[in-house]
Each structure stands twice: as C-alpha cells, then as structure tokens.
Amino acid sequence: EIVLTQSPATLSLSPGERATLSCRASQSVRSYLGWYQQKPGQAPRLLIHDASNRATGIPARFSGSGSGTDFTLTISSIEPEDSAVYYCQQRSTGWTFGQGTKVEIK
C-alpha cells in the first residue's frame, strides 16, 4: 500500500501570504496525485488532479507541482475562505489519502 505523508500538520498564515503544502509518497505515484479542500461539515472539493491540473472552477491562486514521490500544493495569496483541511490522494496503485494539513488564517 502506498502511504502519503503530508506536512506540516497545521499551517497558520495571514491573508495575502503564500501557503506551501507538501505531500510525500512512500513510492512513486508518477503524476497520479490529486489535492482536495475540505471545510467543516462539507464534502471534500477537488482542487488539483494529475499533480498540476486545476479542476473546473478552481481559482488560479491554487497550483500543484511535483511528480514521482514529492508534490506541492501552493496557494499564492491566501484568502480567509481558504481556511480548511487539505488532503492529497494518489491513484497510481490503488487509492490512498494523506492524513491532511489544516490551514488556519490569522
């Protein structure tokens, strides 16, 4: 089973700052990695698929990069509504999720 490890566990930023979230896979997942945003009481929302492709309707401030075992989700200028938990997920071998990064806005 491929294990995804996300860091940091929590990120606290002020509006306008840049957020950098990391996801590391225990073995290569090629580019088969997605990112999701989940707010309290809501289902997750797909942000990025295949490492770097924004999903429909996702603002341009969200971007993804990486391949193989190391991936990054960047929020270029964070806004108050970006307060949420962010998960990565691979579909290269089976399907697994990372444990999540909580983003807090100061």
Place this chain on the structure above:
Amino acid sequence: QLQLQESGPGLVKPSETLSLTCTVSGGSITNTAYYWGWIRQPPGKGLEWIGNFFDGRNPYYNPSLKNRVTISADTSNNQFSLRLTSLSAADTAVYYCARDSFAFDIWGQGTLVTVSS
C-alpha cells in the same frame, strides 16, 4: 448536472452489517469513462478510501477492509451499494460516495453512520 446521494441507516449495532446505497442522477454509472467509489471519514479524522468499481468489473477494495466489504452496482436503478460486515465502533464515520474520473471530482453530501448498541 451529475449528483450523487447516499442513503441508509444512521445507526447500526455492533457485529451487524451496514448497507448503503448511492443514487446517481444526471449521468449513468455504466459510463465507461469513470470509476465510482466509496470513501469514509471518522469524526474528527481524515479520509479513508473504501473501494471503487468500474464498468461492472471486479471492484477494487482497500486491503485493510477487503475481508468485510462488498461494492455492487444496480444499473437498472443507476445506483451502487456498499456492504460492510462485522461492524465495530471503529466503523463509525461519515460515508461518501463519489465519481472518480482523474480524481474524485463529484461527491455526495455524505451520510453519518454510528455503530452503537
């Protein structure tokens, strides 16, 4: 527009079997462009993939649940189902169904299942 809706009991007793149904509207589960899957989330915890199926082929299951889980499709009603046996308190979670194209791009709202006597 495609929508998914989970349905099933909110409370199940330990050792019993959970059966949930996902009803899909606005699209067909026989569309070979997509997988369809189940994901769960224990209260206050992260997401756990349960299993996926594709075009009536043998489903794929999370190895940690494989001995207890069955996913099946009812194409006549455009639904797919989850069956989870031998429940314990650790199975208490919000259960989501979702469409998987290049990722889980469309989700149901989720249904809370509590395992308790």
